[in-house]
Amino acid sequence: SPGVVTIGETMALVTLPSSGRVTAAAPVVLGVGGAESNVAIGLARLGVPATWVSRVGDDALGALVVRELRGEGVTVLAPRDPDAPTGMMLKEHRNGRPTRVRYYRGGSAASLLGPADVDRAAVAGAAVLHLTGITPALGDGPRAAVRHAVDLARSEGVTVTFDVNHRKTLWSDEEARPVLAELVSKADVVFAGAEEAELVLGTPGAAEEELVAGLAGLGAGTAVLKIGERGALAHRDGVRTHVPTTPAAVVDPVGAGDAFVAGFLAELVAGRPLETCLRTGNACGGLVVGVPGDWEGLPTRAELTEAGHAPDGGDV
Numbered sequence: 001s002p003g004v005v006t007i008g009e010t011m012a013l014v015t016l017p018s019s020g021r022v023t024a025a026a027p028v029v030l031g032v033g034g035a036e037s038n039v040a041i042g043l044a045r046l047g048v049p050a051t052w053v054s055r056v057g058d059d060a061l062g063a064l065v066v067r068e069l070r071g072e073g074v075t076v077l078a079p080r081d082p083d084a085p086t087g088m089m090l091k092e093h094r095n096g097r098p099t100r101v102r103y104y105r106g107g108s109a110a111s112l113l114g115p116a117d118v119d120r121a122a123v124a125g126a127a128v129l130h131l132t133g134i135t136p137a138l139g140d141g142p143r144a145a146v147r148h149a150v151d152l153a154r155s156e157g158v159t160v161t162f163d164v165n166h167r168k169t170l171w172s173d174e175e176a177r178p179v180l181a182e183l184v185s186k187a188d189v190v191f192a193g194a195e196e197a198e199l200v201l202g203t204p205g206a207a208e209e210e211l212v213a214g215l216a217g218l219g220a221g222t223a224v225l226k227i228g229e230r231g232a233l234a235h236r237d238g239v240r241t242h243v244p245t246t247p248a249a250v251v252d253p254v255g256a257g258d259a260f261v262a263g264f265l266a267e268l269v270a271g272r273p274l275e276t277c278l279r280t281g282n283a284c285g286g287l288v289v290g291v292p293g294d295w296e297g298l299p300t301r302a303e304l305t306e307a308g309h310a311p312d313g314g315d316v
């Protein structure tokens with residue numbers, strides 16, 4: 001059955017879990033992370049075919065990334081570049097909480113993504129093309145790849161979903177704004193946080209209701225505002241839907257947004273109503289923050305049920 005295709009960079013993720021200090025011989029945990037592949041893993045765990053398009057270095061970290069994603073059941077379309085390294089990310093903790101993420105990704109293999117890397121058949125055969133605002137921030141090539149993929153999806157009638165995911169360490173607000181706004185206007189479903197919506201719309205301080213309506217007004221048929229511990233607020237066809245979430249024990253908040261998107265898309269692909277998409281998104285977000293790592297806590301369908309989640313309502 002047709003699934004979800006996504007395009008983006010996945011990096012080796014080096015975590016300093018204990019004191020968080022970068023000292024010689026500090027014990028570190030090696031993993032992988034990237035917003036788009038986090039979503040792909042979430043979908044695969046929920047039984048939805050997921051394909052990740054990228055580039056990795058022809059190095060040990062690239063092999064790690066590919067192995068992890070394949071091990072999670074994600075279809076990987078990522079050539080190994082002999083001339084550019086796999087990107088890396090360093091996650092520091094203090095008192096058990098992640099505090100700071102530093103990127104080592106300038107000139108990485110994925111920053112050399114281009115339109116030719118976008119597999120036409122994979123996109124045309126998908127139910128959904130999912131993109132984030134991170135990929136166009138990586139450089140001209142990745143930006144062109146994203147635009148090309150969106151055009152291809154639209155011409156093939158493939159649903160386009162877009163998570164604004166503004167990364168201030170990759171590009172400035174001024175540079176990002178027109179690009180993010182363009183992608184919002186071309187998406188069928190857009191996900192954003194309040195600050196991101198303010199940036200895209202140029203309306204600092206606007207109320208959440210205005211922000212979500214504004215995003216929908218830019219052209220996305222459905223806009224979803226992620227409002228953290230209060231759940232999600234959606235706007236479609238002039239109708240607002242708020243689905244609250246039950247408070248979760250937070251061990252590591254990174255990846256909550258990606259988990260939400262994975263849960264939402266799994267229901268979207270299954271043709272379920274908007275409220276179900278929001279509900280499952282919330283449930284996945286609540287579960288992923290309960291364990292360390294960006295995606296490790298993503299649930300299977302069975303785990304969702306065990307956690308008391310019923311997709312069509314009746315949660316505990």
Ligand code: KDG
Binds near residue numbers: 035167
């Ligand atoms: O959404 C979580 C991501 O921020 C993380 O996995 C790293 O993709 C990432 C990025 O570029 O920030």
